[in-house]
Amino acid sequence: MSEKKPSFGLRLYAFLAYAYIYLPIILLIIFSFNTQKLNVRWEGFTLHWYDQLFRDQNVLLATRNTLLIALVSTVLSTIIGTLAALALQRYHFPGYTIAESILYIPVIIPEVVMGISLLVFFSMINFRLGLTTIALSHIAFNIPFVTLVVRARLHGFDKSIEEAAMDLGANWLITFWRVTLPTIMPGVLAGALLAFTLSLDDYVITYFTAGPGSTTLPLRVFSMVRFAVTPEVNALSALWIVTIFVVLGIGQIIQRRQT
Amino acid sequence: MNNYRHLTLLLVAVFLLAACGGPKATEAPPLPTEAPQVTEAPPPPTEAPQSTEVPLPPTEGPQSTEVNLYAWSEYIPQDLLDGFTAKTGIKVNYDTYSSNEELLAKLQAGASGYDVIIPSDYVVSIMVKQGLLEPLDMSKVPNFKNIGDAFKNLEYDPGNKYTVPYQWGTSCLVVDTSKVTRPITKWADLWDPEFKGKVVLLDDEREVLGMVLSVLGYDKNSTDPAQLEEAKTKFSELLPNVRLFDSDSPKTALLAGDVWLGQTWNGEAAIAHGENPNIAYIFPEEGCTIWYDNLAIPKGAPHVDASVSLIDYILSPEASILISKEFPYSNPNQAALDLLKTDDPAIYESYMSYPATNPTPEDMKRLYIIKDVGDATALWDRVWTEVKGQ
Numbered sequence: 001m002s003e004k005k006p007s008f009g010l011r012l013y014a015f016l017a018y019a020y021i022y023l024p025i026i027l028l029i030i031f032s033f034n035t036q037k038l039n040v041r042w043e044g045f046t047l048h049w050y051d052q053l054f055r056d057q058n059v060l061l062a063t064r065n066t067l068l069i070a071l072v073s074t075v076l077s078t079i080i081g082t083l084a085a086l087a088l089q090r091y092h093f094p095g096y097t098i099a100e101s102i103l104y105i106p107v108i109i110p111e112v113v114m115g116i117s118l119l120v121f122f123s124m125i126n127f128r129l130g131l132t133t134i135a136l137s138h139i140a141f142n143i144p145f146v147t148l149v150v151r152a153r154l155h156g157f158d159k160s161i162e163e164a165a166m167d168l169g170a171n172w173l174i175t176f177w178r179v180t181l182p183t184i185m186p187g188v189l190a191g192a193l194l195a196f197t198l199s200l201d202d203y204v205i206t207y208f209t210a211g212p213g214s215t216t217l218p219l220r221v222f223s224m225v226r227f228a229v230t231p232e233v234n235a236l237s238a239l240w241i242v243t244i245f246v247v248l249g250i251g252q253i254i255q256r257r258q259t
Numbered sequence: 260m261n262n263y264r265h266l267t268l269l270l271v272a273v274f275l276l277a278a279c280g281g282p283k284a285t286e287a288p289p290l291p292t293e294a295p296q297v298t299e300a301p302p303p304p305t306e307a308p309q310s311t312e313v314p315l316p317p318t319e320g321p322q323s324t325e326v327n328l329y330a331w332s333e334y335i336p337q338d339l340l341d342g343f344t345a346k347t348g349i350k351v352n353y354d355t356y357s358s359n360e361e362l363l364a365k366l367q368a369g370a371s372g373y374d375v376i377i378p379s380d381y382v383v384s385i386m387v388k389q390g391l392l393e394p395l396d397m398s399k400v401p402n403f404k405n406i407g408d409a410f411k412n413l414e415y416d417p418g419n420k421y422t423v424p425y426q427w428g429t430s431c432l433v434v435d436t437s438k439v440t441r442p443i444t445k446w447a448d449l450w451d452p453e454f455k456g457k458v459v460l461l462d463d464e465r466e467v468l469g470m471v472l473s474v475l476g477y478d479k480n481s482t483d484p485a486q487l488e489e490a491k492t493k494f495s496e497l498l499p500n501v502r503l504f505d506s507d508s509p510k511t512a513l514l515a516g517d518v519w520l521g522q523t524w525n526g527e528a529a530i531a532h533g534e535n536p537n538i539a540y541i542f543p544e545e546g547c548t549i550w551y552d553n554l555a556i557p558k559g560a561p562h563v564d565a566s567v568s569l570i571d572y573i574l575s576p577e578a579s580i581l582i583s584k585e586f587p588y589s590n591p592n593q594a595a596l597d598l599l600k601t602d603d604p605a606i607y608e609s610y611m612s613y614p615a616t617n618p619t620p621e622d623m624k625r626l627y628i629i630k631d632v633g634d635a636t637a638l639w640d641r642v643w644t645e646v647k648g649q
Contacts, residue, residue, distance in 0.1 A: 038510070038511065038514060039511075040514045057337065058353060116368060119365070119369070120369065123371065124369070128371075128372060129371070207365075210354065211354075211370065211372045212352050212354055212373055212374075214354070215354040215355055219355060220332060223331055223332030223333075223355035223357040224332045224333055224355075226357045226358070229511075
């Protein structure tokens with residue numbers, strides 16, 4: 001806890017670094033209020049594009065699809081990923097190293113490879129493409145991320161408190177519910193948030209596993225900008241960014257309240 | 260338990276926020292902690308209002324109640340689809356892709372469930388070769404008669420066995436005549452040193468290398484390694500003049516005044532012309548490309564009857580003029596253009612008078628189609644990346 005104030009040079013550097021990250025996003029949001037449809041230069045202020053956005057059936061449907069998939073895949077991958085992390089923390093068994101390494105490989109496999117393999121797999125077993133296949137795929141790629149985050153939290157986990165609970169008469173279920181889970185909750189929440197944001201903006205895997213009636217927002221936006229980046233696209237992106245900020249903000253508040 | 264409630268609350272809050280766009284996070288009711296099953300999804304709140312209307316008496320009309328359309332975004336007016344639903348009671352699910360290659364890759368990998376797709380010319384030949392398209396029963400598409408004769412029986416689908424044209428367009432030379440005072444008549448003019456850093460090209464190897472080959476006097480679909488090697492040298496000489504490669508919105512740089520001339524899609528030029536009348540669209544002496552987008556039914560489509568019915572509806576003049584009113588590409592539907600003349604004379608006038616949407620028969624002779632170059636694709640890729648990487 002040093003009281004030292006940063007020098008002017010350091011402050012300037014930090015300012016530039018933040019500007020580098022956020023300036024394009026701020027410009028994008030500003031231009032979502034532009035009256036000019038071609039969005040080449042600033043002409044005047046309007047809320048027209050937001051209005052149009054909320055009337056656009058296709059965008060609303062894509063929003064619904066995206067959130068539904070993100071919600072389902074976050075909950076399921078968080079449960080599975082957390083259980084996997086606990087198991088890897090607790091047990092040692094023949095083939096442990098292999099089990100541990102291949103769990104993380106999906107993190108580094110190129111998304112294209114994963115997407116194509118999923119598509120080929122689904123069409124081989126004649127599984128109808130749609131929301132279900134996208135959700136299944138998102139669960140698959142989210143599990144390793146959740147496991148990684150939860151394992152980091154488990155790293156300094158003190159096993160003796162579990163033993164103490166058992167000694168005091170709690171069975172394994174109650175021990176898990178009352179002792180283990182609350183302790184690792186910040187890790188689980190962080191994993192869930194990561195899974196949610198990954199699912200929200202995934203393009204490549206979603207594109208391959210999407211079927212009729214399951215276009216998500218990233219797919220829709222990519223297709224929209226092929227014709228022109230109208231302020232409607234800006235408005236949509238702006239709302240999207242705001243949503244992600246709100247999610248992260250709520251996550252922070254919950255975590256802070258718990259510690 | 261409390262923690263789970265937090266988590267669920269959080270997710271519900273996000274859901275509501277994004278759905279309503281208002282700060283209502285605190286009103287979110289707690290939900291059961293079980294993950295909702297995908298199949299239990301609530302019905303889409305955004306269904307077309309007409310979908311409840313009674314379908315026409317099914318004397319010989321389609322039995323299906325929905326049709327899955329897979330196309331580019333912003334390419335089919337929503338009014339048109341709503342009109343189809345109102346007339347037939349068939350609901351249209353409109354999903355999007357963003358390039359021909361994406362569409363092809365998905366169908367090749369075995370994606371199914373789509374009923375109507377819109378592939379471009381060279382992709383149609385590949386799809387026909389690979390047996391990815393369902394033959395079209397023309398007896399059920401009476402509106403095919405509305406298509407102009409110049410757009411029937413094209414070389415990528417002789418006899419229209421599989422496809423009917425949807426829209427067509429060109430990618431030719433565009434010039435801002437307020438910046439470039441001397442007349443520009445050919446692609447070779449782009450090499451003029453006075454245009455240093457003032458040229459925009461499409462970010463598309465078939466378009467750009469095809470153009471360079473045409474300047475050298477070769478076939479624009481050449482597979483000859485020596486010719487491509489020569490094109491590579493010629494293309495490198497053009498680089499100092501090229502300010503940017505942009506396939507998505509080349510008009511932006513043009514309207515901003517960053518570039519003076521270059522290569523664009525006709526629709527881009529037409530929109531730019533509407534903003535700035537000095538933007539001229541020119542058919543260069545060496546020729547430029549023409550493309551056709553087509554309505555087709557993929558093999559194994561679940562609702563073929565509804566597909567045919569939708570395709571026929573899109574070819575009706577009443578539906579087709581909606582496309583021309585919204586998107587400034589060229590319409591192959593002669594009956595629709597005739598109707599547009601009385602229905603909206605202003606749009607008809609600007610459509611007919613600007614060469615980007617309505618080339619003269621003289622200009623049409625200079626247009627060539629992009630063909631699948633087969634095994635030479637790798638060679639094209641190499642030349643393209645080597646020059647662009649310089």
